[in-house]
Amino acid sequence: MSTFLGLANVTTKEDNNVSFKSVNFSLHAERFSSLEDKGGKIPVFIVKNDETNKHEVHSSIPEGKKQGLDSSLYLDKEKTLQIPSNEQGYISSIYVSSKKDVKQGMPNLSVYSLKDNEKNYLGNGFSNSSKFENGVNLKQFTDQDGATSKLFNVRIKGSDIEKLDADSYGNVRVLINRTENGHRLLLTEKPSKETDAVLVLDKNETLSISKNNDGQIRLIVADKNPQNIGRDKSDLVIYENKFRAGDEKLSKEDKSEKFKEKNYVGAGYTNNPSLLKLKEDDLSKDGLKAAITKNETIRTFAIINAKPDLVEKKHGDLVKKMINENPSFSKGIETAVTTALKKNEAGLGQKEASATPEIKEPKMKQPKIK
Numbered sequence: 001m002s003t004f005l006g007l008a009n010v011t012t013k014e015d016n017n018v019s020f021k022s023v024n025f026s027l028h029a030e031r032f033s034s035l036e037d038k039g040g041k042i043p044v045f046i047v048k049n050d051e052t053n054k055h056e057v058h059s060s061i062p063e064g065k066k067q068g069l070d071s072s073l074y075l076d077k078e079k080t081l082q083i084p085s086n087e088q089g090y091i092s093s094i095y096v097s098s099k100k101d102v103k104q105g106m107p108n109l110s111v112y113s114l115k116d117n118e119k120n121y122l123g124n125g126f127s128n129s130s131k132f133e134n135g136v137n138l139k140q141f142t143d144q145d146g147a148t149s150k151l152f153n154v155r156i157k158g159s160d161i162e163k164l165d166a167d168s169y170g171n172v173r174v175l176i177n178r179t180e181n182g183h184r185l186l187l188t189e190k191p192s193k194e195t196d197a198v199l200v201l202d203k204n205e206t207l208s209i210s211k212n213n214d215g216q217i218r219l220i221v222a223d224k225n226p227q228n229i230g231r232d233k234s235d236l237v238i239y240e241n242k243f244r245a246g247d248e249k250l251s252k253e254d255k256s257e258k259f260k261e262k263n264y265v266g267a268g269y270t271n272n273p274s275l276l277k278l279k280e281d282d283l284s285k286d287g288l289k290a291a292i293t294k295n296e297t298i299r300t301f302a303i304i305n306a307k308p309d310l311v312e313k314k315h316g317d318l319v320k321k322m323i324n325e326n327p328s329f330s331k332g333i334e335t336a337v338t339t340a341l342k343k344n345e346a347g348l349g350q351k352e353a354s355a356t357p358e359i360k361e362p363k364m365k366q367p368k369i370k
Contacts, residue, residue, distance in 0.1 A: 008055040023096035073125030152221035201266040236268035273301035311340040
């Protein structure tokens with residue numbers, strides 16, 4: 001039996017530098033009316049369909065869609081059914097808004113109020129997957145080796161980490177995504193073209209870190225020493241941010257003592273080639289060959305972006321060989337190498353043509369006719 005009730009439109013808005021969700025959705029009146037209520041309220045669930053990339057409203061969580069669960073909402077059956085249906089039989093434009101936190105005067109991102117077009121109260125609900133920016137600040141600087149390094153200062157609500165299901169290794173994943181205003185922390189999402197980094201956190205280790213007054217855990221995400229990057233493609237290291245207001249006044253010796261030991265809670269990988277820290281060996285023909293051989297998409301892109309003229313025919317031949325041997329070889333690598341090779345060969349052809357002197361026919365003198 002289908003659990004589908006309607007479609008939902010989920011968008012993110014900014015209010016005083018705080019991100020919160022804006023949701024409106026529709027319900028099939030006849031299907032909704034046939035559902036049993038509990039205390040006059042009927043639960044419905046907003047779930048993202050990965051195949052269509054749209055949000056849907058269901059009467060129960062579809063099998064295999066737990067990871068796509070966005071919100072659990074509780075509608076007053078009687079009040080909801082008083083809203084007129086459209087020609088297709090749907091009650092449209094039910095709005096989900098964030099309740100205000102009375103103490104802070106700010107949106108409470110986990111508790112919702114449901115209303116219709118006329119602002120009539122219909123019920124309440126809460127977010128199952130926190131998709132809001134707790135705090136992400138990216139700093140980039142040139143290190144002692146002359147390479148560009150990055151460092152993310154991250155704040156994550158402990159309650160958000162608690163909600164996530166750990167894998168068999170005890171790890172949970174969160175994303176750092178680019179936005180128009182900087183970066184945002186996302187939970188229970190899949191990497192996209194906006195993803196700058198994927199963080200893999202040891203759930204228990206992360207939750208053991210002391211929280212600030214807002215229940216937030218402070219972390220630092222930094223580059224690993226490139227020499228220590230293993231075949232797992234992990235290039236980031238994550239540890240507790242021990243820095244607190246006033247620490248800038250500490251003496252050099254006290255700072256050294258306080259930050260001497262780092263409480264590591266996980267690792268991760270850069271998903272944006274421009275942020276990948278490369279060592280000198282990478283920026284060579286052999287370094288590019290190694291990245292292709294290891295099937296490292298981001299590293300291959302980063303090397304080619306930095307030095308596109310490194311790509312030669314032998315790299316194109318290597319890609320063809322790898323594709324034949326490995327069905328799961330990255331299409332991204334194939335595209336990057338093929339594109340760069342075509343440009344390089346075209347440029348080489350122009351140089352060769354310009355290097356060849358133009359041979360002109362000698363002019364013949366015409367006899368004058370008297």
